[in-house]
Amino acid sequence: MTGIASPAGGVHRIDTRPTEDTMYTLTKLTKTYRQGDRTVHALKNVDLSIGAGEHVAIQGPTGGGKTTLLQMLGGLDRPTSGTISIGEDEISKMPDAKLAKIRAKEIGFVFQNFNLIPTLTAQENVETALEPLGVPGAQRAERAAAALAAVGLADRAAHLPSELSGGQQQRVAIARALVKEPEVLLADEPTGALDEETRDEILEILEGIRRERGLTLVVVTHDSAVARRAERRLHLAAGTVTER
Amino acid sequence: MFFTYLRRELAGRRRQTAIIAIGMALAIALVIIVDSVASGVKAAQASVLESVYGVGTDITVAQSPTPPGEGEGGGPRFEFDAGAGTTADGTTELSQSRLSAGFGSSTFDESALETVQGIDSVAATAATLSLTNTTFNGEMPDFAQMQGSDGGPVAEEGTGQAAPPQGGPDGAGGSAFDVDSFSVLGLDPAADAVGPLSAVSLTDGRALDEGDTGEHVAVLDADYATSAELTIGDTLDLGGTEFEIVGTVTANDADSASASNVYIPLDVAQTLSGEAGMISSISVQAASSTDISQVQADIEAALPDATVSTQEELASSVSGSLATASSLVANLGLWLSLAVLVAAFLIAILFTVSGVTRRTREFGTLKAIGWSNRRVVGQVAGESLVQGLIGGAAGVAIGLLGIAVINLIAPTLSGSASSGGFEMADPGGGPGGATGGEATGGVRAFGPMGQTAAATTEIALNAPVTVSVIAIAVGIAVLGGLLAGAIGGWRAARLRPAEALRSVG
Numbered sequence: 001m002t003g004i005a006s007p008a009g010g011v012h013r014i015d016t017r018p019t020e021d022t023m024y025t026l027t028k029l030t031k032t033y034r035q036g037d038r039t040v041h042a043l044k045n046v047d048l049s050i051g052a053g054e055h056v057a058i059q060g061p062t063g064g065g066k067t068t069l070l071q072m073l074g075g076l077d078r079p080t081s082g083t084i085s086i087g088e089d090e091i092s093k094m095p096d097a098k099l100a101k102i103r104a105k106e107i108g109f110v111f112q113n114f115n116l117i118p119t120l121t122a123q124e125n126v127e128t129a130l131e132p133l134g135v136p137g138a139q140r141a142e143r144a145a146a147a148l149a150a151v152g153l154a155d156r157a158a159h160l161p162s163e164l165s166g167g168q169q170q171r172v173a174i175a176r177a178l179v180k181e182p183e184v185l186l187a188d189e190p191t192g193a194l195d196e197e198t199r200d201e202i203l204e205i206l207e208g209i210r211r212e213r214g215l216t217l218v219v220v221t222h223d224s225a226v227a228r229r230a231e232r233r234l235h236l237a238a239g240t241v242t243e244r
Numbered sequence: 245m246f247f248t249y250l251r252r253e254l255a256g257r258r259r260q261t262a263i264i265a266i267g268m269a270l271a272i273a274l275v276i277i278v279d280s281v282a283s284g285v286k287a288a289q290a291s292v293l294e295s296v297y298g299v300g301t302d303i304t305v306a307q308s309p310t311p312p313g314e315g316e317g318g319g320p321r322f323e324f325d326a327g328a329g330t331t332a333d334g335t336t337e338l339s340q341s342r343l344s345a346g347f348g349s350s351t352f353d354e355s356a357l358e359t360v361q362g363i364d365s366v367a368a369t370a371a372t373l374s375l376t377n378t379t380f381n382g383e384m385p386d387f388a389q390m391q392g393s394d395g396g397p398v399a400e401e402g403t404g405q406a407a408p409p410q411g412g413p414d415g416a417g418g419s420a421f422d423v424d425s426f427s428v429l430g431l432d433p434a435a436d437a438v439g440p441l442s443a444v445s446l447t448d449g450r451a452l453d454e455g456d457t458g459e460h461v462a463v464l465d466a467d468y469a470t471s472a473e474l475t476i477g478d479t480l481d482l483g484g485t486e487f488e489i490v491g492t493v494t495a496n497d498a499d500s501a502s503a504s505n506v507y508i509p510l511d512v513a514q515t516l517s518g519e520a521g522m523i524s525s526i527s528v529q530a531a532s533s534t535d536i537s538q539v540q541a542d543i544e545a546a547l548p549d550a551t552v553s554t555q556e557e558l559a560s561s562v563s564g565s566l567a568t569a570s571s572l573v574a575n576l577g578l579w580l581s582l583a584v585l586v587a588a589f590l591i592a593i594l595f596t597v598s599g600v601t602r603r604t605r606e607f608g609t610l611k612a613i614g615w616s617n618r619r620v621v622g623q624v625a626g627e628s629l630v631q632g633l634i635g636g637a638a639g640v641a642i643g644l645l646g647i648a649v650i651n652l653i654a655p656t657l658s659g660s661a662s663s664g665g666f667e668m669a670d671p672g673g674g675p676g677g678a679t680g681g682e683a684t685g686g687v688r689a690f691g692p693m694g695q696t697a698a699a700t701t702e703i704a705l706n707a708p709v710t711v712s713v714i715a716i717a718v719g720i721a722v723l724g725g726l727l728a729g730a731i732g733g734w735r736a737a738r739l740r741p742a743e744a745l746r747s748v749g
């Protein structure tokens with residue numbers, strides 16, 4: 001059971017060998033950006049593995065590389081060097097189209113600013129996640145409606161994002177992330193734009209779904225209250241990961 | 245999903261949709277109107293040409309006009325003997341009619357007709373001789389009373405008794421005369437059915453036929469007959485010879501005049517005008533439209549001195565407001581619609597690209613949740629295409645409305661074209677030369693110059709709506725939409741899915 005440890009445990013074993021229960025394996029993962037004539041090391045030789053079904057919180061200062069790490073985990077960008085595997089698939093050199101398929105099937109995203117399509121209704125926003133999977137229309141509508149019901153928004157299906165509160169919008173976004181039944185849920189500051197009460201609501205929903213479906217949950221946050229709920233807490237500063 | 249998303253985007257971003265669509269609509273409307281007016285003007289030119297050259301004439305052969313030689317310029321000359329006319333109360337009445345080849349026109353030997361007939365792919369030919377009949381009618385003071393004993397004209401007042409002049413229409417030595425001219429076309433009554441008479445139909449009486457060769461018979465343009473108060477059975481004086489009017493004709497095209505005022509047999513025309521064996525124009529019909537340029541080249545080779553023109557070339561010889569309209573449409577209309585079209589395309593492209601930029605996070609998110617690049621590009625292109633099509637539909641509507649307004653106003657255009665290579669649209673430069681009036685006394689009255697002999701045609705502009713115009717509009721709409729969509733789509737394709745987590749807004 002790689003990586004899963006008691007929250008109270010001191011040093012975590014960072015195993016880079018993939019096993020059946022390993023969701024992510026990162027080896028010497030480095031990501032640099034060019035900013036003018038300066039090179040920024042957003043991630044430096046990160047070795048990390050995350051087990052399937054694990055609930056991981058990533059904390060750290062702004063500019064520490066949290067979002068960059070989440071992009072790597074989500075297959076949204078490629079590392080400058082090193083490798084990253086999702087399950088058995090090494091994705092750092094995978095063609096774009098294949099990577100898009102993996103994102104469509106296995107990875108759900110939740111964003112700080114919800115990122116809903118402003119012109120589409122809640123129902124239609126959820127359906128966009130099923131579009132690349134080629135799910136037929138009737139089934140798509142049915143599954144999206146069920147996902148909205150699961151986050152308690154059955155009665156808001158026909159509303160536009162602008163007609164919903166922040167918490168409701170984030171719930172639509174969670175429904176969109178979960179409707180395809182992914183292996184992993186990646187959330188970048190999912191409660192950053194919400195008040196405390198709504199924050200707890202959203203966290204209840206995320207944790208409930210994780211328990212129910214056994215999916216891997218990685219949450220980037222600088223809210224310690226959010227991080228404390230995770231089984232495993234990572235600290236990311238200046239491109240370097242340390243366990244807490 | 246594609247159509248739902250498309251519909252929601254277009255409805256949700258109405259302002260962008262409206263701006264792109266309006267730009268396209270204006271451009272397309274302008275293109276439709278310009279195209280339609282252009283074909284209307286072209287049709288008007290064709291009907292002017294038709295009235296002169298006849299239906300089915302592909303090529304006309306004429307002689308390039310040569311500058312008039314010494315002492316022979318200035319049109320017909322009226323010469324009166326001292327004893328000419330009838331004198332009463334000191335006034336001499338003079339009248340004379342002359343039939344001659346038009347001023348500035350050139351005639352050439354009719355053997356050219358046989359040469360043309362001998363050329364391959366020539367289907368039909370007709371030779372014509374274009375003439376002008378000019379009639380001088382005047383009253384003059386009796387010059388005899390002012391002459392000295394030697395019978396010479398009194399050049400200066402000093403010689404002999406300078407009695408105040410008498411006689412003339414005002415009784416004080418003045419003159420009054422008018423010069424009336426009309427066009428006469430000599431044509432072979434037995435010739436092929438091409439040439440000027442193919443564009444007319446008989447109103448009354450009969451047409452010229454083979455039996456009329458050598459006969460003094462004439463067919464009149466119905467409008468001219470009415471204005472000259474002549475009917476069938478009347479006689480008409482052409483160059484001093486009486487002709488019997490046997491029929492009247494009108495141009496098939498209701499708007500145009502026929503090519504000439506009077507039509508007479510060619511041989512008679514040649515004899516009376518002193519142009520024996522001469523013709524001024526040959527109308528040629530080619531066996532098929534693909535042969536025209538070859539036939540033209542062959543005729544040019546066989547008749548090096550001749551001017552050989554196709555109908556298309558002749559279109560440029562049409563003068564008058566029609567020519568102005570034609571060049572206006574060809575130049576201003578073309579450039580204006582091109583400029584507006586380019587502007588509309590640029591607007592569509594700019595708005596599409598800025599729309600994609602504004603939606604960076606939206607497209608990044610879609611890519612992040614697994615939408616393929618192709619799917620995102622397709623969505624952008626689909627939106628642009630539909631915006632273009634909306635503009636196209638609105639443009640067709642505005643364009644058709646514009647055309648309807650033009651056809652309702654139906655501005656009148658006039659055009660003249662003249663056969664035989666001479667221009668007679670300007671009456672001032674025409675026959676006349678009535679300098680005699682200045683000799684003594686004062687010129688009291690100038691009669692009307694009479695008919696000008698050119699075929700000036702008044703045509704109400706009719707802008708037609710054709711399927712091809714609509715097809716062009718739809719084509720432009722699709723093109724504009726696809727162009728904007730392609731560029732916008734290219735921008736969308738370059739967006740990285742990572743933008744979903746970076747982009748603010």
Ligand SMILES: Nc1ncnc2c1ncn2[C@@H]1O[C@H](COP(=O)(O)OP(=O)(O)O)[C@@H](O)[C@H]1O
Pocket residue numbers: 033034035040041042060061062063064065066067068069
């Ligand atoms: N697209 C980019 N271009 C250039 N520099 C970038 C880009 N994305 C991130 N960075 C830089 O990488 C570093 C890590 O950024 P990020 O992963 O967003 O940190 P965090 O999410 O922890 O605030 C920062 O210094 C940031 O400025």
Ligand SMILES: [Mg+2]
Pocket residue numbers: 066067068
């Ligand atoms: Mg961040």
